[in-house]
Amino acid sequence: HEDVNTEIKKKIEKYWAGEVLQRNKDSGFQKKTHYVLPMFPYPSGNLHMGHVRVYSISDTLARFQILNGNDAVHPIGWDAFGLPAENAAIERNIAPSAWTKSNIDSMKTQLVQLGFNFDWEKEISTCDSKYYKWTQFIFLKLLEKGLAYQSMAQVNWDPVDKTVLADEQVDDLGCSWRSGAKVEKKYLTQWFIKTTKFAKALYDGLNHAHLENWKDIINLQKHWIGECNGVAITFTVYIDGENKTFDVWTDDPYKLIHGDFLVLSSSNALVQQLDPIGCCIKARNPVNSSEIPIYISDNVEYPEGRDVYLACSSNNIKDKELASELNIPVKESTLEINIEAEKQRAIDIALSKNVGGHFVSSKLKDWLISRQRYWGTPIPIIHCAKCGTVPVPYTDLPVTLPEISSSEWGIQTLTKVEDWVNCKCPNCQSDAKRETDTMDTFVDSSWYYYRFLDPSNDKEPFSKKCLEGHIPVDIYIGGKEHAVLHLYYARFMGYFLHSLGWTSTAEPFKKLLVQGMVMGQSYKLKSTGKYIPAEAVEKIGKAYKEKDSGEPVLMQWEKMSKSKYNGENPERLLSLYGCDTTRLLILADVPPATPRRWSDDTLPGVLNWQKRIWLSIRQFLQYRNDAINTSIPLEEYTKYENKIKGSRNYFTATATYHFKYTQHKEFELALASLIIMLAPVTPHFCSELWAGFLSAPKRLNQNSHLINWDKAVLEQTWPRVDDDFELSYMCKVDGADRCELKIKATDLLTLDHEKALQLMLEQEAIQKRIGNGILRTKYEWYPDCRAILHITTNRKVKPKKPVDEIVENIVSQ
Ligand SMILES: [Zn+2]
Incomplete structure (x- = not known):
């Protein structure tokens, strides 16, 4: 008979934890299984409010599916490789593996504390060799299909950390996010995945009807891929005793047969490898099997995102002018060609020779996956002086990441681990060296949703059978920051693995739920832009001022971050309010896709609401203990019963207000519906409420289809509208x-x-x-x-824009 304070809530949560974290019970009959997938976290050490939001949403949806008579797959794992972990480990002078493992342990504890019911038996970690063995396996499949290749590329080079940086790690001033050093442009041979081969399929796939709720993500993806209005072909050039490859993109594919010269910009990676400019270099055009001269110039209008231009002076006036500008000798052609037919012929040849010919936009680049850092999946390649680039045989996988003792920890690359680098060539057994680049972590996370369905398979990445009925993923939940890159790479992988026949559908995700960001109030001095903590600010009227100096302060809602002093710590909420209230707080009031402005001001409303439900049960029990009150006239009684019946069917929650007047059949049903519908959000709290509800001595709805009196709330069925309603x-x-x-x-x-x-x-x-x-x-x-x-x-529609129509008429005359 106590009030529902935090102490009680914590007792309740402890008592019901076993029940709440129980996985799908085998009911003995076939149910539909719903795959509810939240994006797996990067193990940084502590959950932040974004995690609390995304997993509260997914856990609630999974529980909702179960109450609706379905099963739910609700897995979790760790996106565990990557530069941030490596840098954090360096700061603490420990190995990234140890750092990552301890982070996973503590985050796992927090996830359990929040009552999230994950399929822990499906847990995977991308830095586990049992997982990355198969990432390497998939890489070798890409290589086998001609979709992984090496090429020279311009990269961001941090001269202090001696490492390549991703574009996102370079600030607006061109300096490294970590060392602060001015980033240099450097040309290095890098590994690429030929994602552009699937560009058109990925673009067109965005129009499929089965993509639910993708909304503006469709446009973001389309914009990223670009309109696929040209083709890319791989040419080769012989430099320094080696054949090097480079891509030529053109929206006039007939030039692949009739083109007579190439122009490259001076910043093109290939040009960096050429000896003094001017000497005549020729490339091999694989489509017409001829040599084509290369010229270098920056005075050419290159296609967007490209630095190579294929010209055909005999059939294109602009190209002829270009030739004369650049003093390029051309031969006069008298040949009339059928451009449309030659276009198709060029594409057919390219496709049949497997040298390209796929439609792609000019701006879309292949995926650069090389990272010159230690903490990643090793690329399974061996370099042999005699045989060249040799793939590690499938039977030798995984290529395990070598352990490095913490005493030698520092900025690391695999080049320093000599014992590991030196190996034998699998072809000729002579001394050889391992590839020392590791893969971009986006490769690891591009296929994990398949592995979840078959996490301990040691024969293959996953079996097709285990995917049956689960793929595409029913709902994929995550932040908008992954709406372009991660989603693009994951879709590419879905299409690639489908092309191997490993999956029955190409598109990996059906419905998307892009959760809104959790934002906190930040304060910064108007004069300097320096962020200050909330404690240092006072509000005078509508204005904010710094307490000490009286300086004007700007208040903003921004993404939570330590440096802006506007974070909220989930641990604080857990200890102050308990788990279910924390879940309720993050889900209440704001729809999942809307940004959430986090403020303590929203707390009282939610806390009071929870208290009211608690009191309702207590009062309900009290009434049930007394004799049924029959003092209300029948007419009035029926009126209230009907009113609640309507409310229960539409607005179950509002029933509480009518409690005072009718505590009878309809109220009992309404109360039951309320508890059942709230259970996915606050499973412990509702388990307790339900236990109280079931203890009522006089049941008025003994045989109702809405209440199963023998079962716990988590085993009830989601309320349905009455058949005759x-x-x-x-x-x-x-x-x-x-x-x-x-x-x-x-x-x-x-x-x-x-x-x-x-x-x-x-x-x-x-x-x-x-x-x-x-x-x-x-x-x-x-x-x-x-x-x-x-x-x-068929009513007559008046023209909306008569002026346009008039203009149209004039033009058509
Ligand atoms: Zn060899």
């Missing part, structure tokens, strides 16, 4: 509401488009609106909720 079926004619019918829930279930139309055509209100005839109809049908029929008539 009448739902709305609305008809709109030319956009205006014209007729609403009430349809029993069971009848609505079978009301298809044809029947729905027939029903409305019988209504006088509709008949008088469709005199002009019906142009088309559209039917929106939401079972157990409502239906809407849109009728568009």
Whole structure:
């Protein structure tokens, strides 16, 4: 009979933890399984509020599926390789493996404390050789299919840390995020994955109807890939005793047969390897099997994102002018060519020779996956002086990352681990060296969602059978920051693995839920832009001032970050309010996709609401202990019963307000529905409420389909609208509401488009609106909720923009 304070909440959570963290019970019959996938975290050591939000959403959805009679796959793992872990480990002078492991342990504890019910038996970690063995396996498959290659590329070089940096690690002033050193441009031979080969398929795939809720992500992805209006072909050039490859992109593929010279910009990576400019270098054009001269110039309009231009002076006037500008000798051609036919012929040749020919935008680059750092998946390649680049045989995988003792820890690359680097060539057994680059961590995370479904397979990355019924992932939940790169690479991998026949569908994700960012209030001095903590700020009227100096302060909502002093620590919330309230706080009020402004001001409302439900149960039990109150006149009683019945079916939560008047059948059902529907969000709290509810001595709904009196709340069934409850079926004619019918829930279930139309055509209100005839109809049908029929008539539409029409008429004359 206590009030629900934090102490009680923690007792409740301890008591119910076992029940709440139980996985799917085997019910003995086949259920549909829903794959609820939140993006796996990078093990930084502590959960932040973004994690709390994403996993509260996924856990609630998984529990919702279970209450709806489905099973849920709800896995978690660790995106564990990468530069941040390596740098953090260096700062602490320990090995990244030890650092990462301890972070995983502490984050795992926090996830359990928050009551997230993950399939821990599916847990994977990308830095575990049992996982990266298969990342290497997939890399070798890419190599086998000609989709992994080495090429010279311009990279960001940090001269202090002696490492390559990703673009995101270089600040606006061109300095390293870590060392602060001015970043240099350097040309290095790097490994690439030929993602551009699937560019058009990935672009067109964005139009598939089964992508649900992708919204603006579709445009972000389309923008990233670009319109696939040209083709890329791999040419070769012989430099320093070696054949080097480079890509030529053109939106005029006939030039691949008839082109007569190439122009490269002076910053092109290949040009860096050439001896004094001017000597005549020729490349090999694989399409017409001829040599083509290379010229260097910066006065050419290169296609966006490219520094190579293929010219055809005989059939293109602009190219002819270019030739004369650059003093390039051209031979006059008298040959008339059929450009369309030659375009198709060039593409066919390129595709048949496997040298390119796939459609791609000019700006899209292949994926540079080389990292000159230690903490990543080793690229399974051996360099032999005689045989060249040799893939590590499949049977020798994994190529294990060597341990480095902490005493020698520092900025590391694999080049320093000589015992590991020196090896034998698998082909000729002579002395050889291992590739010392590791893979970009985005490779590790591009296929993990398949591995979750078959996490301990030691014969292959995953079996096709284990994916059945799970892929594409039903719902993928994560932040918008991964909407471009990660999602693009994961989709590429989905398409690639599908092309190998390993999966039954190419597109890996069905529905996306892009969660909104959790933002905190930050304060900075207007004069210097320096961030200061909230404690140092006071609010005077509507203005903010620094307490000590009185200087004006700017308040903003920004992404939480330590450096802005605007973070919230999930640990604090857990210890102050307990787990279920923390979950409720992060989910309440704001839809999942909307940015969340985190402030303590929102706490009282949620806390009070929770308290009210707690009190409702207590009062309910009290009433049930007393004799049923029959002092209310029957008419009034029936009125309130009906009112609650309506509310229960639509707005279950509001039932609490009517508690005072009726504590009878409908209230009991409403209360049960409320607890069941809240259980996915606050499973411990609702388990306790439910136990209280079940202890009521006099049950009024002994045989209701809504309540299973023998089972715990987590084993109940999600409430359904009563079969005889009448739902709305609305008809709109030319956009205006014209007729609403009430349809029993069971009848609505079978009301298809044809029947729905027939029903409305019988209504006088509709008949008088469709005199002009019906142009088309559209039917929106939401079972157990409502239906809407849109009728568009043949009414005369007045021109919206008469001026445009007039102009059009003039032009067409
Ligand atoms: Zn060899």
